[in-house]
Amino acid sequence: MKIMIDPGHGGHDPGAVGNGLQEKTLNLTIARHIRDILVAEYQGVEVRMTRDSDVFIGLSQRAALANSWGANYFMSIHINAGGGTGFESYIYNTRPASSVRAQDLIHPQIVQAMGVTDRGKKSANFAVLRETNMPAILTENLFIDRAADATRLANATFLRTIARGHVNGLERAFNLRKGSGGGGNVYRVIVDGTQVGAYGDHQNILNEIRRNVGTARNILVQRT
Ligand SMILES: [Zn+2]
Structure with a gap:
């Protein structure tokens, strides 16, 4: 969703x-x-x-x-x-x-x-x-x-x-x-300096990394 x-x-x-x-x-x-x-x-x-x-x-x-x-x-x-x-x-x-x-x-x-x-x-x-x-x-x-x-x-x-x-x-x-796979934590995913999403579910974080890993210079996952 x-x-x-x-x-x-x-x-x-x-x-x-x-x-x-x-x-x-x-x-x-x-x-x-x-x-x-x-x-x-x-x-x-x-x-x-x-x-x-x-x-x-x-x-x-x-x-x-x-x-x-x-x-x-x-x-x-x-x-x-x-x-x-x-x-x-x-x-x-x-x-x-x-x-x-x-x-x-x-x-x-x-x-x-x-x-x-x-x-x-x-x-x-x-x-x-x-x-x-x-x-x-x-x-x-x-x-x-x-x-x-x-x-x-x-x-x-x-x-x-x-x-x-x-x-x-x-x-x-x-x-x-x-329910959350993130233990209640929220993580921002930042691709080349731009936040592309914020997720509590680990699978959603991985999905976002996969979407960007081929093209990004750097990907940062940061707990909010
Ligand atoms: Zn208005």
């Missing part, structure tokens, strides 16, 4: 801003938590992120990264703005059956974990949903310009709770199995 996590915005594009917070930073923190929980606690899951630092990546490039990797699921993380409160999620507006099914299972888990207003399961013509070849979801996690929501988003523990809700949903949607 290959899951691409997409932290929205980045670099010169901060996304929504409000109450001293920037969306791009919150998105990245939540996405990293999702990745770290998945690789630490589940078997047979490979996770990549479209970005793992504060860099700008275009929408088409995000989709292309997922398509070229052959991801089985694409999950884009965002924070809302514009007046409102609570959580909503989006799938592409043609409502592909596989995306509907995953949204039906993932959305309520996030609402339940966060304990916030459910704004509903929605669909939209967003580029990352349109251009990805696999089922995809985009989540909007509270409103950065609403003081009460921003207070929660400023809390580090709550960002982990948001991530946990996403992971609970992924577990149900894709029957992910608990």
Whole structure:
């Protein structure tokens, strides 16, 4: 199971801003938590992120990264703005059956974990949903310009709770199995200076090394 996590915005594009917070930073923190929980606690899951630092990546490039990797699921993380409160999620507006099914299972888990207003399961013509070849979801996690929501988003523990809700949903949607060959440790695989993955399962680490060993100048496996 290959899951691409997409932290929205980045670099010169901060996304929504409000109450001293920037969306791009919150998105990245939540996405990293999702990745770290998945690789630490589940078997047979490979996770990549479209970005793992504060860099700008275009929408088409995000989709292309997922398509070229052959991801089985694409999950884009965002924070809302514009007046409102609570959580909503989006799938592409043609409502592909596989995306509907995953949204039906993932959305309520996030609402339940966060304990916030459910704004509903929605669909939209967003580029990352349109251009990805696999089922995809985009989540909007509270409103950065609403003081009460921003207070929660400023809390580090709550960002982990948001991530946990996403992971609970992924577990149900894709029957992910608990357990790790990594003894609970998470290892980054860094190829020629670029992190290509982070894994808790030893087999996934070996698979990543095999994929790169013919072409890489150096491969580093580093415990996080
Ligand atoms: Zn956004």
